[in-house]
Amino acid sequence: MDYLACLIVVLQLYERRFVDATVKLTNNMNLECIYPKTAGITQMSWVKSIATGKETIAVSHPLYGVHIEDKYKDRVRFINASSRDKSLNFIKTTEADMGLYLCSITFPGGVWEKVVQVIQPDSFLAPVLTTNHTITESGGNVTLRCPYSVGGLVQQVMWERIKVDRMDTIVLCNLSEGKTYGSDYQERAMIDCATQESNILVIQNVTASDSGIYRCRYDGNKTHVMSLTVSSGKGAGTVFIAGVLRAIEANCQS
Ligand SMILES: *[C@@H]1O[C@H](CO)[C@@H](O)[C@H](O)[C@H]1NC(C)=O
Ligand SMILES: *[C@@H]1O[C@H](CO)[C@@H](O)[C@H](O)[C@H]1NC(C)=O
Ligand SMILES: *[C@@H]1O[C@H](CO)[C@@H](O)[C@H](O)[C@H]1NC(C)=O
């Protein structure tokens, strides 16, 4: 019953509404939650926000194992329950699966959370192709620049990583309110919202999996899309370039 008490504590934390990732509703859908810290996991849960409050979907505990609520048992599973990857896979989804989900991981000394929003597929904007391509080596720091002129008028900038079926929030930077990093980028994204350097985002220690499309949004609806390729440290060229990036790559390498 300690287990339940612990769960209630976790549920009470569900006050945060900053969305860390936006995922398209698809018939077979993954909600990614990869714990980035090194401290061991005490317990974790996935809960969904519903009209009347919160609904537990699944709980995973190193000793007690995995529990999936009856309502979800037949169509939800942990992709990889044995590791720090606590991503959930849904099959046979319906419109009722849209909404806000919270992946909450407790470790000695704190809680790490990620809020994932599932939205209608057609409300998802496809990334615009870009020719502005940054190439960097694995292990380095990359600097991405949002091309607005610093000097006062831009009040808020939002950085996102765009994938085929989802969008990850890197940071929301509001000149008067400060910054909020997305859960997956807390440890290695850096932006200085307080100065006129707010148009520069640094991502530290990049790896091949950071290759992809990035976007900054500012002044309400203005956007700038850029692509990043992280090559292996040995200078052997590109390692992995997904989907949309491939076309750009072909043009740039000739
Ligand atoms: C599960 O996690 C392990 C260790 O992180 C990893 O090697 C393996 O590829 C993962 N499996 C899946 C299906 O993601
Ligand atoms: C493309 O990226 C480079 C490096 O970040 C930047 O200096 C340049 O202004 C960008 N070009 C456009 C059109 O945004
Ligand atoms: C990346 O940035 C961090 C923080 O500024 C710094 O400590 C580190 O040395 C940088 N790494 C490289 C490869 O430049």
Ligand SMILES: *[C@@H]1O[C@H](CO)[C@@H](O)[C@H](O)[C@H]1NC(C)=O
């Ligand atoms: C930044 O935060 C302030 C204070 O909460 C808010 O009034 C303003 O609308 C925000 N800026 C933008 C561009 O949303």
Ligand SMILES: *[C@@H]1O[C@H](CO)[C@@H](O)[C@H](O)[C@H]1NC(C)=O
């Ligand atoms: C960079 O990432 C590698 C692999 O994920 C990790 O082993 C290393 O400790 C990281 N370095 C820093 C400075 O964060």
Ligand SMILES: *[C@@H]1O[C@H](CO)[C@@H](O)[C@H](O)[C@H]1NC(C)=O
């Ligand atoms: C941005 O919003 C303003 C005001 O709603 C509108 O006039 C303008 O056309 C929009 N710009 C773009 C590029 O959508």
